[in-house]
Amino acid sequence: xxxxxxxxxxxxxxxxxxxxxxxxxxxxxxxxxxxxxxxxxxxxxxxxxxxxxxxxxxxxxxxxxxxxxxxxxxxxxxxxxxxxxxxxxxxxxxxxxxxxxxxxxxxxxxxxxxxxxxxxxxxxxxxxxxxxxxxxxxxxxxxxxxxxxxxxxx
Numbered sequence: 001x002x003x004x005x006x007x008x009x010x011x012x013x014x015x016x017x018x019x020x021x022x023x024x025x026x027x028x029x030x031x032x033x034x035x036x037x038x039x040x041x042x043x044x045x046x047x048x049x050x051x052x053x054x055x056x057x058x059x060x061x062x063x064x065x066x067x068x069x070x071x072x073x074x075x076x077x078x079x080x081x082x083x084x085x086x087x088x089x090x091x092x093x094x095x096x097x098x099x100x101x102x103x104x105x106x107x108x109x110x111x112x113x114x115x116x117x118x119x120x121x122x123x124x125x126x127x128x129x130x131x132x133x134x135x136x137x138x139x140x141x142x143x144x145x146x147x148x149x150x151x152x153x154x
Contacts, residue, residue: 006043015051046079115142
């Protein structure tokens, strides 16, 4: 199999993406297939990995703009190496660790006070009396990682 010259239908079959999705990712600047003599898109085998990365990153909640920014760190003019992909994935590590921490807190604490200010549960008055969490900002403060405030004693 040549390095370049894979059809969009081949790439669609290999990735499980619809051809329209692949064209969309091209329009968004995430992939850049070459063109054959008849103007048909010609993909590289490495585009399968790029598209797979895009699918995974989107499933993790990353935006097209964030994915584009990350993919722009890959070298142009050559197939990215394992080291290139490791470097790119390292940039996601801190964000993923933060998301894992948030999901763990959500799983463990969602039935308790989340510091949202609704004070609709009997327990909210104990964990967030007088909506003290609002001093830390809007939204579900405790689920966003803020610690409950304690009342200062004179």
